Amino acid sequence: MAPFAARRTAHRPLAHRPLAHRLVVHVGPAAAIAIALAMFSSAHADVTNWIDTAGGAFSDPSNWSNGVPGSGDTAVFAITPTSFPQVIIAGPTTIDRLLATASHPTLVLSGQTLSVLGASPELPAVEIGDDVGNNTLFIRQGALVAPSVSVGPLAGGGGTLYLGQLGAVTATIGSTLVGDQGSGSLFVLSPASSFTTGELWLGLATSGSGVFSSVGNSNTVVTGDAHVGIDGIGRIWTTNHDVHIEGDLYTGAGPASEGELRLQQDGGDLVVDGSAFFGGEGLTTVSMTDGPHLVIGGDLTVASTATVDLKLWNHTVPAEPALSVAGSIVDPEGHLQPRLKISGSTPVFTPPIGSVYAVIASGTPTKWPELQVPAISLARRYVPVETPTLLAVEVQAGLADLNGDNAIDQADLDVLLGAWGRGSSPADFNGDGTVDGADLGMFLSALGV
């Protein structure tokens, strides 16, 4: 039998290679599986459904339709409770499979380990979601061990798995698939949680959409490769929480795919020990807001449209380059589009004149991509700076710097007043043919920032 991992794309790193063996055997609706397994199950492979809408002890047979699930059995959470029932696991527990096709059951592990064996390698050991609606499972306060997890397996439906909300979880997973044919989300929430998976697959089929999100300061490690947007949409979101990929990173593989890396806040770094491949044929979007870093240990190969947005919203200056590549940046067709975005709500962030923002560093750049910077204004201009190993942006004084000394001050006001009433002058900021009070007002606005 093909291992679960064989259902995944043996990913090709470049666009002209055909998409290799991807999933062709669809997992049927979970309910159908449960019924089928129930019909043909032996005493050693039972399917048993949680039936207590109020919650209770996992070990209590009266809470199950077919007895307490054991190491050969499938535990199914398929009832829709009226509240948020808690299923309490009070001792080491081993089952074969775990299916959740309803919303809001919470497994409270009480410091114990839940081992899900997944004896059939063709089926995910833990499966969240069916083909209808969004199905949610919370796991907290203990350890989860499983060879495979699938969240959002079926088109038309979705699943969400929360690990660690209100109690840390240590999860050790062989292969994690989020957004197979449906929509899926996997959140690692508690600062004390850790999540380790062999391979990470996000957005497998064209109908699939998968989000992997880590929030806090947990320890998240992908010991193999991470595939973000295979034929569907895949997203990695970090918020003040580093994610470490020990293998390679692939984003935006299929022609309709999208791979998004959304890194937020210093500490929300994405560290890739291997190489990174942006496309594929799909779209790659990287957005880094307020100080995180994307660190690539090998080469960065860009084979289709990839945008890298360095967003500065809250005065945070990245101390290190936003994107650093230890190897080469291989982008022969110029797909990589780094952009600097200065934005914010109130007050609007205006970086000090003289600031330098390091956007990309590479050990051996083959060619720097063209950097898109904000439009020149009276107050600021953003000038790309290239060195042999660094592509950066320097903030300089804008058009209001009338004497060209890279400061906007009294000396520039003197120049403006000296040109008062003239028809042609750089001090005619609004271009109406006269240096007058309107231009003075614009100058004073620029002076304030």
Ligand SMILES: [Ca+2]
């Ligand atoms: Ca000046």
Ligand SMILES: [Ca+2]
């Ligand atoms: Ca004017």
